Amino acid sequence: MTRAIETTDIISKHLPGVCRVSTDLLREGAPIEPDPPVSHWKPEAVQYYEDGARIEAAFRNYIHRADAKQQEDSYEIFICHANVIRYIVCRALQFPPEGWLRLSLNNGSITHLVVRPDGRVALRALGDTGFMPPDKISRS
Numbered sequence: 001m002t003r004a005i006e007t008t009d010i011i012s013k014h015l016p017g018v019c020r021v022s023t024d025l026l027r028e029g030a031p032i033e034p035d036p037p038v039s040h041w042k043p044e045a046v047q048y049y050e051d052g053a054r055i056e057a058a059f060r061n062y063i064h065r066a067d068a069k070q071q072e073d074s075y076e077i078f079i080c081h082a083n084v085i086r087y088i089v090c091r092a093l094q095f096p097p098e099g100w101l102r103l104s105l106n107n108g109s110i111t112h113l114v115v116r117p118d119g120r121v122a123l124r125a126l127g128d129t130g131f132m133p134p135d136k137i138s139r140s
Helices: 002-014 045-062 082-092 097-102
Strands: 110-115 121-128
Touching: 045 082, 082 097, 082 110, 082 121
Parallel strands: none
Antiparallel strands: 110 121
8 A cells, every 4th residue: 555655645744633544444455346347357256355345344434424413524535546446436326336347546536425414425526637737647
């Protein structure tokens, strides 16, 4: 997770006072076997079981409604890799999670997911790189 850590360091300089928490749950991996299957990426089946359970735990731990007593909006910033982001977006929107690989994200992009107190979810941005110079935009 070297790139994620480096990105966290850069962002943290601009957000003083924001608490940094590191978790292995958001580490990159193979969340679930994609459907339709792809020929260019085929991890061992065991990787789906190991990584999938961990990434699903991240979703369940971090993506939820605010406490009913909460009076103001709250924000959390997750800095992680594309497979985790794509899976979490599919799960949050109640799309089939096996479709995660149908989404494409650029490196360093911003995804903005809103979870409202009533449980409704909105995707405000997926893979936004409009803040980057074109020559810096890349994909893995």
